[in-house]
Amino acid sequence: MEAFMTKRLLLLPLIISIAGCSSYTWTKEGASHQDFVADKYLCERDTRQSGYFGTGLSAAIDMARFESECMQAHGWTRVQNADSGATAANLSPAIVDEANRRVSAASECQRLGINSTSSRYYDCFQQHFNQAR
Numbered sequence: 001m002e003a004f005m006t007k008r009l010l011l012l013p014l015i016i017s018i019a020g021c022s023s024y025t026w027t028k029e030g031a032s033h034q035d036f037v038a039d040k041y042l043c044e045r046d047t048r049q050s051g052y053f054g055t056g057l058s059a060a061i062d063m064a065r066f067e068s069e070c071m072q073a074h075g076w077t078r079v080q081n082a083d084s085g086a087t088a089a090n091l092s093p094a095i096v097d098e099a100n101r102r103v104s105a106a107s108e109c110q111r112l113g114i115n116s117t118s119s120r121y122y123d124c125f126q127q128h129f130n131q132a133r
Helices: 002-021 033-050 056-073 092-112 120-132
Strands: 026-027 077-080
Touching: 033 056, 033 077, 033 120, 056 120
Parallel strands: none
Antiparallel strands: 026 077
16 A cells, blocks of 8 residues: 555646646636635545545546536536646646645555555545644
C-alpha cells in the first residue's frame, strides 16, 4: 500500500501540469463561491473514499472523471476558459500551497499507517491538511 500512495503522490505534479494545459471554471446559475467550495469538498471526499481507481495515469484520469461527474451531479457546468495558457510554472501560490498541504497530509497519514481506503483516512487527512495552514 505504501508504494501505491507514493505513486499517487508522484502523479500530483503531472496532474497539475496537465490540468494547467487546459484551464476551466465551474459555473452554476445563482451559486456563490461558498456553494462551490462546499460541493467541491463533497466531491473530493467522495472521490477519495471510493478507493477503486487503481494506480498509474489511467487511475488519475478516472479519479478526475469521477470528481467531474460528481460536480455535474451537483448542478455545476465545466466551462473552458478563454485563456488556457496556464501551466504548472505559473499556477497561483494558493494552488501550489494547497497541493503541498495535500501531499503533506497524505504523507503523514501514510506514515501513521493509515491507508487511503481506511475509514480513518478521511479524518486523518483533514486533520493534517488543516494543521498545515
